Amino acid sequence: xxxxxxxxxxxxxxxxxxxxxxxxxxxxxxxxxxxxxxxxxxxxxxxxxxxxxxxxxxxxxxxxxxxxxxxxxxxxxxxxxxxxxxxxxxxxxxxxxxxxxxxxxxxxxxxxxxxxxxxxxxxxxxxxxxxxxxxxxxxxxxxxxxxxxxxxxxxxxxxxxxxxxxxxxxxxxxxxxxxxxxxxxxxxxxxxxxxxxxxxxxxxxxxxxxxxxxxxxxxxxxxxxxxxxxxxxxxxxxxxxxxxxxxxxxxxxxxxxxxxxxxxxxxxxxxxxxxxxxxxxxxxxxxxxxxxxxxxxxxxxxxxxxxxxxxxxxxxxxxxxxxxxxxxxxxxxxxxxxxxxxxxxxxxxxxxxxxxxxxxxxx
Numbered sequence: 001x002x003x004x005x006x007x008x009x010x011x012x013x014x015x016x017x018x019x020x021x022x023x024x025x026x027x028x029x030x031x032x033x034x035x036x037x038x039x040x041x042x043x044x045x046x047x048x049x050x051x052x053x054x055x056x057x058x059x060x061x062x063x064x065x066x067x068x069x070x071x072x073x074x075x076x077x078x079x080x081x082x083x084x085x086x087x088x089x090x091x092x093x094x095x096x097x098x099x100x101x102x103x104x105x106x107x108x109x110x111x112x113x114x115x116x117x118x119x120x121x122x123x124x125x126x127x128x129x130x131x132x133x134x135x136x137x138x139x140x141x142x143x144x145x146x147x148x149x150x151x152x153x154x155x156x157x158x159x160x161x162x163x164x165x166x167x168x169x170x171x172x173x174x175x176x177x178x179x180x181x182x183x184x185x186x187x188x189x190x191x192x193x194x195x196x197x198x199x200x201x202x203x204x205x206x207x208x209x210x211x212x213x214x215x216x217x218x219x220x221x222x223x224x225x226x227x228x229x230x231x232x233x234x235x236x237x238x239x240x241x242x243x244x245x246x247x248x249x250x251x252x253x254x255x256x257x258x259x260x261x262x263x264x265x266x267x268x269x270x271x272x273x274x275x276x277x278x279x280x281x282x283x284x285x286x287x288x289x290x291x292x293x294x295x296x297x298x299x300x301x302x303x304x305x306x307x308x309x310x311x312x313x314x315x316x317x318x319x320x321x322x323x324x325x326x327x328x329x330x331x332x333x334x335x336x337x338x339x340x341x342x343x344x345x346x347x348x349x350x351x352x353x354x355x356x357x358x359x360x361x362x363x
Contacts, residue, residue, distance in 0.1 A: 108293025
């Protein structure tokens, strides 16, 4: 069967440069006094993290659909990765074909963010977003249930920024984004340093139970976005915290700031978090990018490769201008997303709010 035509980011008009996963990035630790431990030397596994208990209500008929999906997909994660990627591509194309609302939202977002691109290129990008998300389904399940399959498939650049901050007694706020390999990105990070993660509880109780318990093998602690006390505790203890401020939650918790040249509701919580924790050693704010190179673009028989990029700390952050700070965060995330735009979840309604209220562009 012929593989679906794919969007090739290397041929895009984007000015961002693709990372080179074929060349392993050399990670150099900072110069430290003799005997000073680095975070990789004190890293503790998180597989004993407390899980949420099973609830008998999960056996009710309203949850049977989720049980069926897990019964279908979970055994498939024990197939070779190349087969999983093939299935993921087919799953992505299927979703692109049958879920018209998400396909339409993706096309609208890409038209707003990349007006200079011809429509045919944006259509290829939209399809590849769904292909990448289909692959991401299998990556996430593997990250939860079969993490060792990704041994020796990852390189990292910028690790020294985290090490420097941690060895200076500072917490790190790691600005992630909703990439299609979201949970796998977190698992790969924890091969280098332990990490807490902020999350929004799912509305579906069973789905929330699966996701939360799956992430207990990845994150040292999961912090609900409603639990500020737990967040402050992690910051005061100097932890690394993964926080993703790249979605539209309206203007009540945010301000309007440009994102891909489009005014977008942008969270301001990042600048408030940067003022919490230890006063002597305030948190360091930096960004994380996760990049997947699939077997399609690799020589025959090669495993997929993943590259993690951590940016330098944002200096003089936060400032006295919340709009300027929001714009700055958006610019950092946009620059990373442009490395391969199709690996970001464009099917979310990122531009649904405007200063005067809801936009009607998605109707």
